[in-house]
Amino acid sequence: MLHLYTDSSPNGFKVTIALEELSLPYSLHHVRIDEGDHQQPDFLALNPHGRIPVLTDSDTGVVLFESAAILLYLSERTGKLLPQNARARWEAIKWLQFHASSVGPLLGQRVYFELFANAPIAEAIDRYRNLTQEMFAVLDRLLANRPYLAGEDYSIADIAHFGWMHIAQIVHFDFSQYRHLSEWYARIGARAAVQKGITLPAPATGA
Missing domain, CATH: 1.20.1050.10 (Glutathione S-transferase Yfyf (Class Pi); Chain A, domain 2)
Incomplete structure (x- = not known):
């Protein structure tokens, strides 16, 4: 199962768009930056830099931050959203x-x-x-x-x-x-x- 930790931001929207394009099931966790959620210990355990988005894949154990890395992972996982040529x-x-x-x-x-x-x-x-x-x-x-x-x-x-x-x-x-x-x-x-x-x-x- 994919878990996405994110807030309303340009970097977060990249990943929500990709997940919706790919029709992948995922659990959405709202990290409210204005309320300091990104500095809480449980979130910092996922990304010590305290930035969203973070994606975890419970099927593979992969934990990713940085939106470009997450987009590449989702493409590799599905074989979609990257040209084959x-x-x-x-x-x-x-x-x-x-x-x-x-x-x-x-x-x-x-x-x-x-x-x-x-x-x-x-x-x-x-x-x-x-x-x-x-x-x-x-x-x-x-x-x-x-x-x-x-x-x-x-x-x-x-x-x-x-x-x-x-x-x-x-x-x-x-x-x-x-x-x-x-x-x-x-x-x-x-x-x-x-x-x-x-x-x-x-x-x-x-x-």
Whole structure:
């Protein structure tokens, strides 16, 4: 049995979307970060860094944190959401890693400096606005010639990117000028599993 420990966040939504896409049975445990659940001993035993999401598989004994690792595990477990063709498979993994190393961290820093910092720091705000706009442009150019990040196949790369792009929309980080990226976002967002996944364990409400 799969157990998912998560909260309403971009990283959490990646995994709820994937589980819904794969129609896998799982038990959902709401880790309420605002209430400090992520710092409780039972959760820290699963992830000593105190971050969501965490996935445990009681059938295999596997315990995973880091959303990219969880997405790869679910794909390997089911044989789905990664292309079978080797070139396309590595294309998906490459863009999954791009998300993990660039997209998520950059948008996370922009959210912090624009919305949560105690005092505005103009240099930091400008830096992360510029870096995220550059990242939007990279994705827009890629999607000008393919429907999904890996090519013709919808994959965990798309799911990973959608989690943070969904939050970007909610907090009004506008990327509408990037037509191909915006069309991709609408295409992914129309999927039934995505629409359900972004409501679990509760919808994001903005900052």
